[in-house]
Amino acid sequence: MLRRPDSSASRAAIATGAAAALILLLTSCGPTASPTPAPTDAGGSPSPTESPAAPAYVADGTADDNLPLFAAVTAQVWGSDQNVSGRAYIDALIAAGFDRDAMQVTQDVSTVGNPAESIQFSVRWGDAECLVGQVGPSTGAPVTAVMPQLAEGRCLVGATRAIDW
Structure with missing residues (x-):
């Protein structure tokens, strides 16, 4: 003869089995990798996040050394x-330390009086390189680069305006 199990004991067994299955299901769906701890210094405390230094004018540096500052000034004016x-x-570049006598800038108004689609400006650097920037509606975001000087020691092709202010 079969005996019916005690109902309180069977409920406990079912609840325990269900809890075990739920735990197994939840742990099998979780991430398999352990979390990566934050970097620490020799003392064991988290390393502070270093913010990049603001670009600075490097008088005896190269054009490449000064491109970050040239680009930052251009972006700020933009x-x-x-x-x-x-x-x-031009005024912002002079204020940042660049040599006015080494600069060129194109017109910011067309020959018929409309705003220029783009403005180019430059700083001659040494005997071989130029820092060149271009901005305007046709470029979208500012563009800056180090470019080789032209044969006559200029940086920009075509007519530029006097920087006599």
């Missing part, structure tokens, strides 16, 4: 309400 004024870029 983000201002003077972003279509060639003079604003």
Whole structure:
């Protein structure tokens, strides 16, 4: 004769089995890799996050050394309400330490009086290189680069305006 199991004992066994199955199911769906600990210094405390140093003018450096500052100044002016004024870029570059006598800038107004589609400006660096920037509606974001000087020691092709202010 079969005996019916005690109902309280069978409920406990079912609940225990269900709990074990649920735990197994939840742990099998979780991540398999352990979390990566934060980097620590020799003392065991988390390393502080280092923010990059602001670019600086390097008078005895190369054009490449000064490109980060040239690009930062260009981006700063581009983000201002003077972003279509060639003079604003030249003034900001002079304020950052670049040599005005080594600069060129194109017109920021077309021959018929419309705003220029792009403005180019440059700083001659040494005897062989130039820092060159281009901004305007046709370029979208500012573009800066180190380029070789032209044969006559200029950086920009075509007519440029005097920087006599």
